[in-house]
Amino acid sequence: MHEIVRTATVQHTFVILAIVGPIAGVCFGAAAGIRARRVRRTALTGLAIGCLGTANYLLWILYNGVVNHFGLDTVAAAAVSLAMFALVGGVAGAVAGKRLRSKAPH
DSSP, rough: OOSSSSSSHHHHHHHHHHHHHHHHHHHHHHHHHHHHHHHHHHHHHHHHHHHHHHHHHHHHHHHHHHHHHHHOOOOOHHHHHHHHHHHHHHHHHHHHHHHHOOOSSO
């Protein structure tokens, strides 16, 4: 039996996303900002979106560390992974909510 996708391929793809994502985010954000005359703000927004690729790579490394330590089919690995992803999701949701509330018309 063989893997559908090799771990090395996924690792390589995530490394590329971690490097290219922020650069592309800034470029696309700045390009969008030129038209709206808000280059700095949209470039920073693009950077934040591009950094999701970097965050994804870091989560991949953490997840692999947890699985390598506890094993793939253990309750401990599932609990640590759940806590890790819940924390990241909660922080991302709080940041996004605060950002969206600051843009809402009063």
